[in-house]
Every structure is written in C-alpha cells, then in structure tokens.
Amino acid sequence: xxxxxxxxxxxxxxxxxxxxxxxxxxxxxxxxxxxxxxxxxxxxxxxxxxxxxxxxxxxxxxxxxxxxxxxxxxxxxxxxxxxxxxxxxxxxxxxxxxxxxxxxxxxxxxxxxxxxxxxxxxxxxxxxxxxxxxxxxxxxxxxxxxxxxxxxxxxxxxxxxxxxxxxxxxxxxxxxxxxxxxxxxxxxxxxxxxxxxxxxxxxxxxxxxxxxxxxxxxxxxxxxxxxxxxxxxxxxxxxxxxxxxxxxxxxxxxxxxxxxxxxxxxxxxxxxxxxxxxxxxxxxxxxx
Amino acid sequence: xxxxxxxxxxxxxxxxxxxxxxxxxxxxxxxxxxxxxxxxxxxxxxxxxxxxxxxxxxxxxxxxxxxxxxxxxxxxxxxxxxxxxxxxxxxxxxxxxxxxxxxxxxxxxxxxxxxxxxxxxxxxxxxxxxxxxxxxxxxxxxxxxxxxxxxxxxxxxxxxxxxxxxxxxxxxxxxxxxxxxxxxxxxxxxxxxxxxxxxxxxxxxxxxxxxxxxxxxxxxxxxxxxxxxxxxxxxxxxxxxxxxxxxxxxxxxxxxx
Numbered sequence: 001x002x003x004x005x006x007x008x009x010x011x012x013x014x015x016x017x018x019x020x021x022x023x024x025x026x027x028x029x030x031x032x033x034x035x036x037x038x039x040x041x042x043x044x045x046x047x048x049x050x051x052x053x054x055x056x057x058x059x060x061x062x063x064x065x066x067x068x069x070x071x072x073x074x075x076x077x078x079x080x081x082x083x084x085x086x087x088x089x090x091x092x093x094x095x096x097x098x099x100x101x102x103x104x105x106x107x108x109x110x111x112x113x114x115x116x117x118x119x120x121x122x123x124x125x126x127x128x129x130x131x132x133x134x135x136x137x138x139x140x141x142x143x144x145x146x147x148x149x150x151x152x153x154x155x156x157x158x159x160x161x162x163x164x165x166x167x168x169x170x171x172x173x174x175x176x177x178x179x180x181x182x183x184x185x186x187x188x189x190x191x192x193x194x195x196x197x198x199x200x201x202x203x204x205x206x207x208x209x210x211x212x213x214x215x216x217x218x219x220x221x222x223x224x225x226x227x228x229x230x231x232x233x234x235x236x237x238x239x240x241x242x243x244x245x246x247x248x249x250x251x252x253x254x255x256x257x258x259x260x261x262x263x264x265x266x267x268x269x270x271x272x273x274x275x276x277x278x279x280x281x282x283x284x285x286x287x288x
Numbered sequence: 289x290x291x292x293x294x295x296x297x298x299x300x301x302x303x304x305x306x307x308x309x310x311x312x313x314x315x316x317x318x319x320x321x322x323x324x325x326x327x328x329x330x331x332x333x334x335x336x337x338x339x340x341x342x343x344x345x346x347x348x349x350x351x352x353x354x355x356x357x358x359x360x361x362x363x364x365x366x367x368x369x370x371x372x373x374x375x376x377x378x379x380x381x382x383x384x385x386x387x388x389x390x391x392x393x394x395x396x397x398x399x400x401x402x403x404x405x406x407x408x409x410x411x412x413x414x415x416x417x418x419x420x421x422x423x424x425x426x427x428x429x430x431x432x433x434x435x436x437x438x439x440x441x442x443x444x445x446x447x448x449x450x451x452x453x454x455x456x457x458x459x460x461x462x463x464x465x466x467x468x469x470x471x472x473x474x475x476x477x478x479x480x481x482x483x484x485x486x487x488x489x490x491x492x493x494x495x496x497x498x499x500x501x502x503x504x505x506x507x508x509x510x511x512x513x514x515x516x517x518x519x520x521x522x523x524x525x526x527x528x529x530x531x532x533x534x535x536x537x538x539x540x541x542x543x544x545x
Contacts, residue, residue: 051337052339077396082402088455089460100462103448119472162420286481
C-alpha cells in the first residue's frame with residue numbers, strides 16, 4: 001500500500017487525481033443534457049435569437065471564471081510544491097522510468113506493440129484521425145447541442161477512444177505500473193526482482209506453424225484479412241444501406257481503416273493477456 | 289462639495305487627454321455596450337452580441353477560455369522564471385534549486401508555472417471532449433477543429449519540452465523515455481523498420497535532430513529550452529489567434545441552428 005500512497009502523493013500525479021473527478025463529472029453533465037435533448041427535442045430557433053450583449057454579460061462570466069480558476073491555481077501552488085529530484089544522472093536509470101503523465105497511454109501501448117507502432121504509427125493515426133473527424137462524419141445532426149440518439153456511432157467511437165484508450169490507460173500507467181513496467185495492485189509490494197515468466201508465443205506458433213516463411217505469409221494474411229473486413233462489410237451492405245451510399249467509398253475506406261486500427265489495440269491487449277500472444281505477424285522487416 | 293466634485297469629474301472626462309484614451313462613456317445603453325467590445329483591443333475578438341446559451345456553463349464548460357488563461361499564466365510566470373534560469377547543464381539544476389530556496393517567491397513562481405501547465409493539458413483535453421460531444425466540429429467549423437487538434441499537440445509538446453528544464457532525474461528520464469520513441473520511426477529512425485541502416489544511423493536520425501546528440505545531454509537542454517521558450521510559444525500564439533478568429537468567423541460558438 002505504501003508504494004501506491006507514494007504514487008498518489010507525487011505532486012506530478014495531482015492532475016491525474018483531478019482527472020479522476022473531472023472526467024466523470026463532465027460525462028455526467030453532458031449525459032444529463034443529452035438525455036434532456038433526446039426527450040424534449042432540439043431547442044427551437046426562437047430561443048436562439050435571444051441575444052445578449054457580450055459586455056457585460058459574457059465578459060462578466062469570463063471574469064468570474066478567471067478569478068475562480070486563479071484562486072484554485074493559487075491554492076494549488078501554495079499547497080503543493082513542484083517536484084525536484086536529485087540532479088540528472090545518465091548512469092542511474094530509475095525503475096520504472098515513466099514519461100510525463102499525459103504520455104502514459106502511449107507508453108502503455110508499448111507493452112502490446114513494438115515502438116514503431118506504439119510510439120510512431122498509432123500516434124500518427126490518432127492525430128490524422130482526429131483531424132479527419134469533421135470530414136468523415138457527414139451526419140448533419142447533433143450540431144451545437146448534446147445528444148445521444150442522433151449520433152450514437154460517432155459518440156461511441158470517440159468516447160471509447162478518449163475515455164478507455166486514453167484516460168484509463170493513462171491512469172493504469174500512472175498508478176498500476178511498477179518496477180520492470182509490471183502491473184502492481186495498490187496493496188502489493190513493489191518488488192524490483194519480480195519475475196514474470198515470458199511465455200508469450202507468436203500467433204503462427206499457436207497454430208502450429210514453425211517455418212518462418214509460412215509464418216510470415218500467415219501473419220500477413222491475418223492482418224490483411226483484418227483490414228479487409230472494412231471493404232467486405234461495405235460491399236456486403238452497400239445495396240441496402242442508405243448510410244453507406246451517402247458516405248461514399250473514399251470516406252468509408254478512411255473510416256473503416258481508422259476504426260480497425262483503433263480496435264486493433266484492445267484486440268492485441270486481449271490476445272496478449274488471455275492467450276499470451278506476442279506477435280500476430282512476424283516478418284523479416286517488422287513485427288506486429 | 290458634491291457639486292464641486294461633479295464639476296471636476298466632468299472636467300476630467302471631457303478633457304482632450306481623457307477622450308483620446310477612452311472612446312466611450314459609461315452610460316447603460318446598448319450603443320455603449322457595443323462600443324465597449326468593438327473599441328477594445330482585448331475584447332474585439334468577441335462579437336458585440338451572442339446568443340444566450342453561450343453564457344451557459346453547463347453547455348460550454350468554459351474549458352477553451354481556461355486553456356487560454358492557463359497559457360497566459362505560463363507565459364507571465366515563464367518570463368519571470370527566465371530571469372533566474374540558465375539552460376546550461378552545469379547551472380540548470382542549481383538555478384532551479386536557487387529558485388526554490390533563495391529567490392523570494394521563487395518556489396511559488398515555479399509551482400504556478402508547473403501547475404498552470406498541467407492545468408492547461410487537462411483543460412485542453414476537456415475542451416476537445418466538449419467540442420466533440422456537442423458536434424461543434426461540424427460544418428462550417430471543420431478547419432477550426434483541425435487547428436484545434438494541432439494546438440492540442442502543441443500543448444503537449446510545450447509541456448514536454450518544459451519537463452526537461454529542471455534537469456533532475458525526473459525530467460531527464462521522462463524525456464529519455466519520451467524521445468526514445470523516435471528511434472523507432474520507420475525509415476527516419478535508426479531502429480525503425482525499413483530504415484536504410486547504412487545511411488541512417490544513431491548520429492543522424494530523427495531522434496538525433498530532436499536531441500542534438502545520441503543521448504539526452506547539454507545540447508538537448510538548450511534545444512528544448514529554445515523550443516519551450518521561443519519557437520513553440522510563437523507558433524502556439526499564431527495558431528491561437530487563428531483559432532479564436534475562426535470561432536468568430538465560423539458563426540461564433542456553436543448552437544442548435
């Protein structure tokens with residue numbers, strides 16, 4: 001327990017504690033308003049034309065908000081000192097070495113993927129995917145108000161990515177990762193000599209393939225087949241789905257590729273945790 | 289006495305000097321409320337009037353504004369910190385120690401800078417969350433969402449470059465872990481897939497460009513300092529100006545139209 005308490009008390013982890021309260025609060029706030037909109041309908045135009053002067057009404061709000069935030073920041077700054085550890089020493093690696101808290105979801109991905117995917121390719125997809133959102137989400141509804149009914153898919157995907165894959169992984173990385181980047185529950189002793197048997201095998205090995213070349217083709221087939229699920233679904237449903245017809249092939253390919261890439265992370269996590277799978281695709285150039 | 293004071297007040301507010309500075313009076317009219325915003329450089333990014341729901345905290349969460357406020361706090365405290373800090377490996381750590389123990393209010397200054405930076409990371413994430421939940425990225429605000437995503441990355445990068453500057457174990461190894469990712473960049477990192485290893489080596493790959501060396505060292509400290517204090521804030525300011533401008537030009541804060 002003392003190790004966990006030491007983590008909680010680390011001044012740099014205060015933001016995470018704040019997030020533990022802020023995220024549920026704002027989810028609740030948004031959910032309440034969404035439920036209300038879904039029940040009573042979108043506010044009418046009449047309410048919209050109700051305009052107020054920025055000065056004094058908005059400026060007053062901004063001023064009060066700024067004062068409250070500055071008060072919180074002031075109290076925070078007086079109560080809790082910024083951390084300063086021993087002078088840097090390239091020869092003395094701390095165990096565990098953790099990135100700043102807002103990158104811990106990325107560091108957590110390193111457990112399941114090689115650095116080139118977890119550290120470069122997937123973050124690149126996150127950025128590209130975020131920027132692409134307005135261009136691939138062609139649903140004109142749900143603009144400027146909270147709703148669930150009118151855009152369930154968009155909300156589900158984004159909330160899964162943001163809350164589960166970003167916030168929760170960040171919290172896991174902060175509070176549950178100890179020496180050797182092993183999982184330690186809050187009540188556990190941080191044993192730097194903890195031995196975790198590395199019994200992971202590649203997926204091809206599990207299927208009885210021992211030859212490298214065959215394993216390479218097998219892995220390629222699995223990964224290619226996984227990403228082909230998108231186009232297959234498209235041609236299967238195209239005739240009957242108005243939505244797919246409106247979305248168009250190009251947008252659909254981008255949506256399905258980004259979606260499958262995102263879902264690949266939890267899939268790999270489950271494969272690793274449940275079946276001890278190391279890699280799905282082992283090739284001479286890279287491993288996935 | 290009262291009459292006298294009133295006369296004096298009118299004399300002052302009617303003088304040429306006063307009128308050259310303040311373009312409007314303080315009467316409670318719509319005209320003055322409009323002028324107050326239009327003729328003030330700090331407020332003129334606001335429209336004179338907005339729809340009532342934009343005042344509603346439950347709708348806006350205030351997170352964009354808080355992010356900007358946090359940026360301003362870090363800018364002011366950051367400039368003050370720069371007076372006491374030298375980005376040289378020999379001095380950096382002891383300068384931070386001096387801030388803590390010798391300089392009046394140095395600790396408070398450093399605390400405010402660090403916590404405002406952390407606060408900014410939280411508020412910018414919540415801001416993005418709110419903008420998504422209200423569908424505010426939809427037409428015509430697509431481009432501004434893209435600018436916002438870049439600003440989110442810039443916020444992370446600002447915080448990350450600042451993380452190294454105290455030059456203690458925490459800073460050193462957090463940045464080492466963070467920048468180690470760059471090794472594995474496909475083609476451009478010396479440990480990445482598809483890298484021509486006879487051309488791209490540890491001493492000329494993308495990580496080397498970021499660190500100015502093969503490990504986090506004195507030149508990294510200088511690089512991160514310049515990125516943190518000059519280069520990235522400049523880009524951030526420009527993009528923020530663009531972001532706020534576009535909020536206004538894309539029809540103000542989104543609402544159910």
